Amino acid sequence: MFTDDSPIFQQLADRVAEDILNGTYPEDTGVPSTNEYASFYGISPITAAKGMNVLVEQGLLYKKRGIGMFVAPGAPAQLRSERRAAFRDQHVAPLLREAALLGIDPQELAQMINQKESS
Amino acid sequence: MTHALDIQQVTRSFGRTAAVDNVSFQVPENSIVGLLGRNGAGKTTLMSMLAGQDRPDTGTVTVLGDKVFERANTLSGISYVRDNQRYPDNYMLHHVLRIAPAFKPNWSRELADELVDGFRIPAKTKITKMSRGQLSSVAIVLSLASRAPITLLDEPYLGLDVTGRALFHRVLLDDYQTHPRTIVLSTHLIEESAALLDRVVIMDKGRIVVDDETENARDGAFVASGQTDAVGRLLVNHRILETHTVGALASVTAAGTLDDTLRQSARVAGVQLARASLQELVSAYGVNESTSETKEKVRA
Numbered sequence: 001m002f003t004d005d006s007p008i009f010q011q012l013a014d015r016v017a018e019d020i021l022n023g024t025y026p027e028d029t030g031v032p033s034t035n036e037y038a039s040f041y042g043i044s045p046i047t048a049a050k051g052m053n054v055l056v057e058q059g060l061l062y063k064k065r066g067i068g069m070f071v072a073p074g075a076p077a078q079l080r081s082e083r084r085a086a087f088r089d090q091h092v093a094p095l096l097r098e099a100a101l102l103g104i105d106p107q108e109l110a111q112m113i114n115q116k117e118s119s
Numbered sequence: 120m121t122h123a124l125d126i127q128q129v130t131r132s133f134g135r136t137a138a139v140d141n142v143s144f145q146v147p148e149n150s151i152v153g154l155l156g157r158n159g160a161g162k163t164t165l166m167s168m169l170a171g172q173d174r175p176d177t178g179t180v181t182v183l184g185d186k187v188f189e190r191a192n193t194l195s196g197i198s199y200v201r202d203n204q205r206y207p208d209n210y211m212l213h214h215v216l217r218i219a220p221a222f223k224p225n226w227s228r229e230l231a232d233e234l235v236d237g238f239r240i241p242a243k244t245k246i247t248k249m250s251r252g253q254l255s256s257v258a259i260v261l262s263l264a265s266r267a268p269i270t271l272l273d274e275p276y277l278g279l280d281v282t283g284r285a286l287f288h289r290v291l292l293d294d295y296q297t298h299p300r301t302i303v304l305s306t307h308l309i310e311e312s313a314a315l316l317d318r319v320v321i322m323d324k325g326r327i328v329v330d331d332e333t334e335n336a337r338d339g340a341f342v343a344s345g346q347t348d349a350v351g352r353l354l355v356n357h358r359i360l361e362t363h364t365v366g367a368l369a370s371v372t373a374a375g376t377l378d379d380t381l382r383q384s385a386r387v388a389g390v391q392l393a394r395a396s397l398q399e400l401v402s403a404y405g406v407n408e409s410t411s412e413t414k415e416k417v418r419a
Binding site for chain 1 (some may be wrong): 150151288289292293295296314315316317333334337393394395396
C-alpha cells in the first residue's frame with residue numbers, strides 16, 4: 001500500500017493532507033487516530049504517530065488531549081497555496097518538456113487542455 | 120530511559136565457529152524490532168540468549184534491567200517460542216492452552232481464543248502431527264496471548280498461509296497498541312513485515328552490520344541502475360554491496376546516502392537512483408565480498 005520511494009511516515013502524512021485538501025475531513029472535524037491508521041495500513045504505531053506529527057508541526061492538525069486530532073481551521077487553504085506554488089515546477093514544467101519532445105506546440109497543447117475541460 | 124534489552128560484547132561459539140561474534144546492541148522499551156539476516160547469521164543463537172535458554176561465552180545479556188539466565192523473575196516476563204519448539208508427545212492444543220497461563224502472568228484467554236479461531240487450529244490433532252503452518256499458528260497463539268513485556272518471535276511465519284499471516288499482523292498491531300510491549304521478530308519475509316518494524320538489526324556472519332531505526336537504515340543504501348559503465352563511473356567512490364547485470368545493464372546496491380549532488384550526476388549520466396527497500400538492504404549485506412565477480416564488471 002506504500003511505495004519504497006519515501007519514508008512511510010511521509011507517505012501517510014501526504015495521504016492525510018490529500019484528504020484534508022479534497023474535503024474528506026473538513027476543518028475542525030476529527031481525523032482517524034494514529035492507532036486506527038496503524039491498524040488499517042498495517043504499519044507500526046510509532047511510524048503512524050510520526051506521520052501525524054508532521055501535519056501537527058505544519059499546523060494542519062491540532063490535538064485535543066484525550067480526544068484526538070482535528071483539522072486546523074485554514075488547513076485546506078494552507079495546503080492549497082503550498083501546492084499551487086509547487087504546481088508550476090512539478091506539473092507544468094514536465095508537461096511542457098514532454099510536449100516539446102513530441103513536437104506538440106503550445107497552441108495544440110492549449111487546444112488539448114480545452115477539449116479535456118469541455119468533455 | 121532504560122532499555123528493554125541490552126546486549127554488551129556478547130560472543131557465543133560452537134566449536135570453532137563464532138555464531139555470535141562480539142555483538143552489542145540495545146532495544147528501547149515498547150518497540151517492534153526486526154532481527155534480519157541470512158540463514159546462519161546468528162539470529163536464533165542471539166534470541167536463545169535473550170530468552171535465557173543459552174548463555175554467552177563472554178559478554179552480558181540484560182533483559183528488563185536484570186540478568187536473565189536462570190532468573191525466574193526475569194524469565195516470567197519473556198515469551199519465546201523456538202521455531203522448532205517441541206511439545207510432549209500426546210499434547211493437543213487444549214493441553215498447551217491450559218498450561219500456558221501458569222507460566223505467563225498476563226495471559227489473555229480471549230486473545231488466545233480469537234487467534235485459535237482465526238488460524239483454524241485443529242482441536243483434536245496431536246501437536247506432533249501438525250503441519251508446519253499449524254505449528255507456527257500454535258507458536259503465535261502462545262507468543263501473543265502471553266502479553267509478555269518481552270516477546271521474541273523466531274520465524275513466526277514458517278509455513279503460514281496468506282490469511283494467517285495477515286491475521287498475525289493485524290492482531291499483533293491491535294494488541295500491541297492496547298498492551299505495549301517489546302517485540303523482537305526474526306524473519307525472511309522482509310517485504311511483508313517491513314512496515315511493522317520500528318527498528319532493524321541486520322546480522323551477517325555473527326556480527327551486526329546495521330542497527331538503526333528502519334527508515335534511517337534504508338537511508339544508508341540505494342540502488343543505481345543503468346548502463347554498466349555509467350553506473351560504474353557514478354559509484355566509483357561508493358562501497359558496492361550487491362550487483363546484478365544483464366547484458367550491458369547493471370543494477371547496483373551501494374552504501375551511502377542519496378544527496379542532491381549524486382542525483383544531479385546520475386541525471387546527467389542517465390542512471391536511475393532509488394532508495395533501497397529493506398529487502399534489498401538485507402540481501403545486499405548478505406552477499407560475500409570476495410566472491411562478487413560481477414562487481415569487477417562494474418569496477419572495470
